[in-house]
Amino acid sequence: MIIPGYESALLLAKDPVINGEYYRILTVALLHGGLLHLGFNLYSLHLLGTPVEAFFGKGRYLTIFIGSLIAASLASLTFNPPYVYSIGASGAIFGLFGALAVGGKRMGVDFRSIGTIVAINFALGFIMSGIDWHAHLGGLLGGAAVTWVLQRTRER
Numbered sequence: 001m002i003i004p005g006y007e008s009a010l011l012l013a014k015d016p017v018i019n020g021e022y023y024r025i026l027t028v029a030l031l032h033g034g035l036l037h038l039g040f041n042l043y044s045l046h047l048l049g050t051p052v053e054a055f056f057g058k059g060r061y062l063t064i065f066i067g068s069l070i071a072a073s074l075a076s077l078t079f080n081p082p083y084v085y086s087i088g089a090s091g092a093i094f095g096l097f098g099a100l101a102v103g104g105k106r107m108g109v110d111f112r113s114i115g116t117i118v119a120i121n122f123a124l125g126f127i128m129s130g131i132d133w134h135a136h137l138g139g140l141l142g143g144a145a146v147t148w149v150l151q152r153t154r155e156r
Helices: 007-016 022-031 035-056 058-079 091-108 113-126 133-155
Strands: none
Touching: 022 058, 022 091, 035 058, 035 091, 058 091, 058 133, 091 113, 091 133, 113 133
């Protein structure tokens, strides 16, 4: 039970990132809600990460993944109430969707199939409880932005 008037202070105290544990922005991808959650994330990471890494190289792939993860975590922290916690790597995986959307034409990827998969996954986020669609959207936009910057620097 939360005492009225103390609610915001209590919720702020419960949020470790706001209290300085910034490493949680990255380590959230190491935690999963069970073997099925971990399995889906690993399978998705393999399917999406392989072509992105092959096209951009290991260093740029890592930049895209970590940039997506940070964007996903910040979106989750910003738009979810302080008492809502998120786990998993799916925000960063959505960043790989963003990378494929931005670099897909050069990579020879069919954008329509990517759009369909992203739409289905977003729909699942609204239909099923416990899925942080804020993190997915943040990762998608973060991955697209990082990829766009990397492509511009590559052209120079």
